[in-house]
Amino acid sequence: MKKNYIKVLALAGMAILTMGTLAGCGSKNAETQAPDTKTEAATTSGTTTAETTVKEDTASDLKGSISMVGSTSMEKFATALSEVFMEKYPSVTVQAEFVGSGAGIEAVTNGSADIGNSSRNLKDEEKAKGVAENIVAIDGIAVVSDPANTVDNLTKDQLINIYNGTTTNWKELGGADQPIVVIGREAGSGTRTAFEELLKLEDACKYSNELDSTGAVMAKAASTPGSIGYVSLDVLDDSVKTMKLESIEPTPENIKAGSYFLSRPFVMATKGEISEQSDLVKALFDYIYSDEGKDLVKAVGLIPAN
Amino acid sequence: MRPKSYSIFGGHGSKSGVEHAAEVIFTVCGFFAVLAVASITLYMIISGTPALFKVGILDILFGTIWMPAAATPSFGILYVILTSIIGTALAILIGVPIGVMTAVFLAEVAPERLTKIVRPAVELLAGIPSVIYGLLGILILNPLMYKIELKIFAGSTTHQFTGGANLISAVLVLALMILPTVINISESALRAVPQHLRSASLALGATKIQTIFSAVLPAAKSGIITAIVLGTGRAIGEAMAISLVSGSSVNMPLPFHSVRFLTTAIVSEMSYSAGLHKQVLFTIGLVLFAFIMLINVTLNNLLKKGEESHDK
Numbered sequence: 063m064k065k066n067y068i069k070v071l072a073l074a075g076m077a078i079l080t081m082g083t084l085a086g087c088g089s090k091n092a093e094t095q096a097p098d099t100k101t102e103a104a105t106t107s108g109t110t111t112a113e114t115t116v117k118e119d120t121a122s123d124l125k126g127s128i129s130m131v132g133s134t135s136m137e138k139f140a141t142a143l144s145e146v147f148m149e150k151y152p153s154v155t156v157q158a159e160f161v162g163s164g165a166g167i168e169a170v171t172n173g174s175a176d177i178g179n180s181s182r183n184l185k186d187e188e189k190a191k192g193v194a195e196n197i198v199a200i201d202g203i204a205v206v207s208d209p210a211n212t213v214d215n216l217t218k219d220q221l222i223n224i225y226n227g228t229t230t231n232w233k234e235l236g237g238a239d240q241p242i243v244v245i246g247r248e249a250g251s252g253t254r255t256a257f258e259e260l261l262k263l264e265d266a267c268k269y270s271n272e273l274d275s276t277g278a279v280m281a282k283a284a285s286t287p288g289s290i291g292y293v294s295l296d297v298l299d300d301s302v303k304t305m306k307l308e309s310i311e312p313t314p315e316n317i318k319a320g321s322y323f324l325s326r327p328f329v330m331a332t333k334g335e336i337s338e339q340s341d342l343v344k345a346l347f348d349y350i351y352s353d354e355g356k357d358l359v360k361a362v363g364l365i366p367a368n
Numbered sequence: 369m370r371p372k373s374y375s376i377f378g379g380h381g382s383k384s385g386v387e388h389a390a391e392v393i394f395t396v397c398g399f400f401a402v403l404a405v406a407s408i409t410l411y412m413i414i415s416g417t418p419a420l421f422k423v424g425i426l427d428i429l430f431g432t433i434w435m436p437a438a439a440t441p442s443f444g445i446l447y448v449i450l451t452s453i454i455g456t457a458l459a460i461l462i463g464v465p466i467g468v469m470t471a472v473f474l475a476e477v478a479p480e481r482l483t484k485i486v487r488p489a490v491e492l493l494a495g496i497p498s499v500i501y502g503l504l505g506i507l508i509l510n511p512l513m514y515k516i517e518l519k520i521f522a523g524s525t526t527h528q529f530t531g532g533a534n535l536i537s538a539v540l541v542l543a544l545m546i547l548p549t550v551i552n553i554s555e556s557a558l559r560a561v562p563q564h565l566r567s568a569s570l571a572l573g574a575t576k577i578q579t580i581f582s583a584v585l586p587a588a589k590s591g592i593i594t595a596i597v598l599g600t601g602r603a604i605g606e607a608m609a610i611s612l613v614s615g616s617s618v619n620m621p622l623p624f625h626s627v628r629f630l631t632t633a634i635v636s637e638m639s640y641s642a643g644l645h646k647q648v649l650f651t652i653g654l655v656l657f658a659f660i661m662l663i664n665v666t667l668n669n670l671l672k673k674g675e676e677s678h679d680k
Contacts, residue, residue, distance in 0.1 A: 068392055075396035076403065164437075165640035230525065241518070243531035248616070249437040250640030265438045270530045270626050272616040274636050285506075286514065286531035 125153040128342050132159075132166020132179025133252045134275040135294035136328055139199065139362050140179060146358060147346060154342055160275070163252025167193065170331050176343055178331040181252030181294065182259075193331045198350050199364040202295035203257055203324040204312045206283045206302040213237040215306045218323065222261050224290060227268035232288060245282055245291035248274045256326035257292050292324075296363035314365045328364065409657075416654025419443075419647035428651060434618040434628075436637070436645045443648045445633070449655065451621040452604060452630040455535060459542035459603045464596055466543075467550030468585075474551070475558035476580050487555075494548030502609035505541045510613060513537050517624050530626040533615035538627070541609050546599035553598060557591020558584060590671050597667045604660060607631035630656045 130140055137160045144156035163180040170178030171191050184195045205221065207213070213235050216224075223229040224242055233239045246269040247254040253276065258264045273279050279291040284301040295312055298304055304312060307324060316322040332339055336347050349355045356366040420428060423443050431444020470490070474483055514532030521527045561584050569583040570576070585592070607629075615626025616636055628636075634649050634656075641649055 068388070068395065071392045072395040072399060075392065076399045079396070079400055080403070161639040163640075164642070168640065168642050227528070230528070241521075241527075241529035243529050245531075248636055248640075249435075250637065265435060268528065269617050270528050270615060271533055272636075274616075281506075282531065282533075285511070288529070289531055 124151045124342055124345060126342050127155040127157060128177065128346060129175045130156065130158040130177045130179055130330070131161060131169040131175040133163040133181040134160045134277070135181040135201065135253050136179045137276070138296050139328065139359070139364060142358060142362050143350070147349060150349070151345070156346070162248070162250045162274070163255070164250030167331055170333055173333065176332070176339070180329045180331055182256040182326055182329070184329060184331060193333055194335050195329050195331055196336060196347065197327040197367045198330050199328040199359045199367055200317060200325055201328050201364050202312045202317045202322055203253060203292050203326060204295050204298055205290065205292050205305040205307065205324070206280070206298070207290050207305060208283055208285070208287050209301070209303045210287055211237060211303055213305070214303065215309055217308055218261070221307065222263060225261065225263055225267045240288040243271070243286055243289040244269050245271045245273065245279055245289055247279065248272050253292060253294060257324070260324055260326070314360070314363070318365050327367070412650075412654050412657045415647070415650040417651075419644065419651040422644060423648065428648065436641070436648065441645070445652060445655070447618050447620055448628055448630055448633050448652070451535070451627045452656070452659070454621045455539055455542065455627070455629060456600060456604045458539045459546060460596065460600055462539065463543035463546040463599060464550055467547050467595070467599070468554050468592060470551045471554035471558055472580055472585070475555050476584065490548055490551050494552060498545060498606060498609040501541050501545050502612035505537055505609065505613035509537050509540060521624070527624070528626075530615050530624065533613055533626055534624050535614065535621055535627045536623045538610040538614035538629070541613055542603045542606060545606060545609065546603050549602060550595045550599045553595035554588070554592050557588040557595070560591065561587045593667060593671050597664060600663055600667075601660060604656070604663070605631060607635045611635055
């Protein structure tokens with residue numbers, strides 16, 4: 063019957079279309095594994111310890127891509143690092159995504175990224191899953207406000223009272239009669255976790271705005287009179303006013319000396335120790351811990367890890 | 369050699385190969401559309417229900433505390449659901465009357481030269497991406513709302529100031545976004561009303577405004593309800609524009625509180641969530657899906673009832 067023939071053809075056509083769409087879903091893991099195996103095959107030279115001199119010779123042999131996923135606070139550092147590294151090794155591509163520290167650690171734990179960027183220490187349950195915490199820099203958290211604010215110094219207790227909702231007006235701190243607009247980050251942010259841990263305010267902060275990136279906090283603080291927010295040290299510029307804490311300015315020297323108390327590590331986490339990673343990742347970490355890498359860390363406004 | 373003949377009586381035997389092929393292609397495309405809707409529904413139900421059982425339906429749907437990352441996480445989305453309902457309702461209350469009145473203006477009242485200017489402007493408005501509305505909200509609406517907030521709550525000790533990012537800003541942005549959709553479809557519906565209806569009403573002695581409200585608008589009712597349904601769909605599903613202007617804290621949906629909608633709750637936390645948190649986000653998606661289905665079904669039933677009473 064002609065009618066049956068049309069039905070059969072229609073079902074067959076639909077089945078082909080469905081298989082086509084499902085085929086697109088299955089190949090994601092294959093892609094990330096292919097470059098790793100390619101680089102393993104390409105760099106089969108007998109070097110087990112990567113010295114900088116030997117690396118210079120094999121600079122053109124390193125091919126492939128590294129994927130970094132994680133903290134938005136580390137964006138400036140990660141972008142600078144990837145650009146410099148790609149200049150040094152032209153056949154290597156470093157791809158960085160900025161989705162938040164929690165997402166970065168999650169991605170490196172389940173293998174969808176080579177390196178997970180996190181702007182806080184790893185928790186014990188994260189380390190228990192085999193993720194190694196490699197601290198690459200120390201960063202400070204700066205407290206910013208809008209440029210017209212007359213208050214420029216806060217004690218630790220004043221900061222705690224602002225963020226748990228006890229102090230609600232700048233005039234209680236010696237400023238203008240203006241309500242305090244408390245800005246913070248979303249719940250998975252490394253900056254928020256580090257900030258709340260240092261002030262012992264976990265789950266007790268009352269935010270009026272929970273924004274989801276460092277850039278958004280800067281923009282909101284700059285444009286809202288009476289606002290207060292926290293950002294990473296390396297994104298500070300003239301559009302906001304930086305507060306002193308306990309009369310100490312947030313500068314790298316003060317953080318290193320320990321007198322500015324809001325500081326946290328920048329972690330580039332890997333699944334397993336660095337020595338177990340691919341040659342590309344090992345080369346990246348060697349670069350970071352070398353003198354050139356330390357200069358780069360200082361150039362973006364952070365403090366080298368050791 | 370007999371030439372090919374096409375019979376008007378259906379004649380399966382005389383259709384050429386091209387006809388057959390075309391039939392098959394159209395049937396496949398139709399089936400594909402049904403398959404897409406069915407698979408989306410199935411997928412939402414499959415990924416959304418595990419969390420309902422793990423955390424408990426009452427705890428999720430009627431709890432008020434949303435703290436997914438705390439030591440003992442609690443996943444109450446009652447405030448989020450209420451925010452979406454109230455926010456969409458307010459946006460429709462503001463946007464639909466303005467939209468329908470503008471459509472009446474364009475179709476019935478405006479002189480020819482003015483229509484030539486206003487109609488292209490409205491059609492252009494319909495094509496603007498929603499993120500642009502969000503950016504405009506941040507630039508213009510938030511500072512304005514903050515000034516109003518300062519005046520209204522001056523001296524209050526219990527109000528948490530939001531810097532202008534609150535429910536009202538989000539509602540205004542949503543109302544602006546649904547305007548072009550509502551205007552375009554309502555205007556087409558009004559234009560489709562046959563002229564003899566207007567002539568008959570005027571001949572019976574009604575004024576022009578009486579004609580519009582008593583004869584033309586009821587005749588265009590099905591088109592206007594379609595416009596409302598599409599506007600509601602856009603308002604309840606919008607995430608990008610309002611995530612920039614609504615403040616994103618989970619609070620009761622009062623006008624000057626920083627609020628979180630169903631859509632912005634999913635968008636802001638999906639990228640880093642894991643495990644149970646992620647499953648609860650899929651449950652939020654399921655709730656959103658259920659709302660949209662409910663609204664579509666209800667409004668379409670209203671449409672059908674309207675058409676039946678017309679035919680009588």
